Amino acid sequence: MYEAMQQRHRPPVPPVHTECTAVLTALSTQLARTLECGSTADCAAAIEELTALTAGYDYLKAMLAHQLEKEVFRTNENNGTHANDLTRGAASTVALARKRDPRGHRSYLANARILAEDTPFLAQRFALGELTEPQAMAILTPLQDVNAARRTAFDTHFRATPDLFDGMGPKQISETVTQYTLQFESHTKSYRIKEAGTDRYLRFTKDRDCIRVNGKLPLAAGTALQQHLRQESRRLRQHGDPRTRTQLQADLFTAYPLAGHPDKLPLALNIKLVMTDKTLFLGDRTPAYLEGYGYIPAQHARELIAGAEIRNEDYFHHYPDAHDDLALRIETFPDIQRLYTAPGDSELIAMDSTARAFPPGLKEFIKIRDKHCRTPYCDGLVEEVDHVIQHHLGGPTNVLNADGRCALCNKAKESPNWVEVPVGEFSHSIRINPGTGAYYRSVAPPVTGYRHRQFPDLLTQSKWVRGKPWTREELEDPLEDPDP
Structure with missing residues (x-):
């Protein structure tokens, strides 16, 4: 029976790696026994081991993708082709090999480059299977927004606190690293948020049996509306409404303009913004947390509270490509005496x-x-x-x-x-x-x-x-x- 189970669940052996046959055969034998009569603990332990093994191979794929990109770069450079984009074709080639959609693979290659060149400790953790591919990519993607020295500094901090991401999913990991990067790109990110707000829109598209709504709202207004719909739909469900949460949110979104409830308009939408006193009053770069959205740059948080654009941002309106390091040199802040202590009887x-x-x-x-x-x-x-x-x-x-x-x-x-x-x-x-x-x-x-x-x-x-x-x-x- 074990032999039949082994054959059924034997991991595939690529022809170019036949030297791994003995290891994979032993692994399939162990897994066959676990699949046949393993306890709950045995199955969970085997899943953990396989997850670590898969992560190790995902690391190798990232390193091979980086090597492939370098070869494409050299080929284009030597042939004098694609001078404006010497890595052209690398992302699509990697996507085909990974059997994935090519969209997003330029970012994947950028992450592989950071992994190989700027973050040796992260690479080690990934190679050992302590981080899965989604977790590693969640760390690397925000690091694209800062320079190599900042990435290496973060990797050094990760080495000093190796449990930094323990128990976190990819979204929480991304938020954690984003907090770090926002300290160095606060103004640039704030500018991008405001520019995105000017591109707001709502589009209604006729479908076969319905109307599809697609839109883009400013960060604060969109977050407040999202939170309102979530809270109201949850409240109605708790009171026995048979509709699903998504149905309730759709109905709430359209109820006011279609049915009309003048006694309830306008909606009192509010947002919850968590920030330190230093960030609010002294220009500190510690990001603020906007509930329902995530971390936002300190500069934008101050502007939300002030209700107006802060004057020292004018420079970046005219020069949006200015590097954030320049902001560190040209900004000045008033000397304010802080009167805040520990919260006391909160x-x-x-x-x-x-x-x-x-x-x-x-x-x-x-x-x-x-x-x-x-x-x-x-x-x-x-x-x-x-x-x-x-x-x-x-x-x-x-x-x-x-x-x-x-x-x-x-x-x-x-x-x-x-x-x-x-x-x-x-x-x-x-x-x-x-x-x-x-x-x-x-x-x-x-x-x-x-x-x-x-x-x-x-x-x-x-x-x-x-x-x-x-x-x-x-x-x-x-x-x-x-x-x-």
Whole structure:
């Protein structure tokens, strides 16, 4: 039986790599046994091993694509062809070899170039299978916006903090790296956002059985409308409306202009913008977080709050190609004395409750804190605020025992043998065992900046970080925390 299973599930052996036959044969034998009688833990472990193996081959494909691009460059240069685009044809050739759509492969080649030339530690992690191809590309694509020195600096930081992307999906990884790049291209990105806003449009296209709507809205207005439709559709579903969320959003989008509700117009759309006091008042380049969209440059966030274009942007209106390093030299900011200290008695963060449901203020805080679903590698939106240790098991309703989840993951954690516990008093960290014997850690992202910073004095002295501390007896958890 094992022989038949081996033959059925034997990995293909390319003719030019026949020396790998022995290794692949051993692998197929092991997989055949697992496929026939493997436990849940065996299957999960095998999937992890195969994922790492696949990632290693994806790294090699990226390196081969980079080598191919260099050969195309040399060929065109030697032949005197395509002088204005010496890599012409490389992206299409790689796309054919990968059996992919050629669109987007110029970006793929740019990422392969950065991987090979500017980010040696990232290349090592990718080669070892610790990052999948989507995760590696999510790191590399934002790095295209900064120069080689900035990329190498980020790679050096990654080397110092190798757990930087642990548990993150591609979208969260991209947001993290974007925070880094926005520090150096704030003005350029702000200019591009405003230029995109001037190209706003709505187009209605007649289809066979319907009208298709396609459009482009300014960042703030579009985000506010998106958030409004999401919240209203969720509220109506919770009150028993049988329509799907997407149907509700379509109906809400058209209801006001078609049916007319003068008592409810205009809509009060609002946005939530999270930024530091330094960014707001002192021209700091730490990006701001726009809920529903992601990270935006500090300059654009200040302009949203001011309601007008900030004067030092005029230079970039006339010279949009000016490098952001020039902005570092020509900008000046007023000397403002900051009067802000640690938040003190902030109800939002220190809130506890004996109720089963989370209070609205605490829910809002958790959504802003977590940004995405807290299940490792899930990029879903926070749809539900959840008890880490379930309420019926004695888990309290407070900030230390709360996390944001998408609806799918919130249901999945109710599976038998799935166990989650908070780790540490202040880190907003969770340890998860899905019942396979493997443990995963989820850490809430920093509110601002792309990495966590520790402030011991704040942690020990400020009331706003104090909540009910977890004890080992309360958790009834026999395992030691691997990362105290």
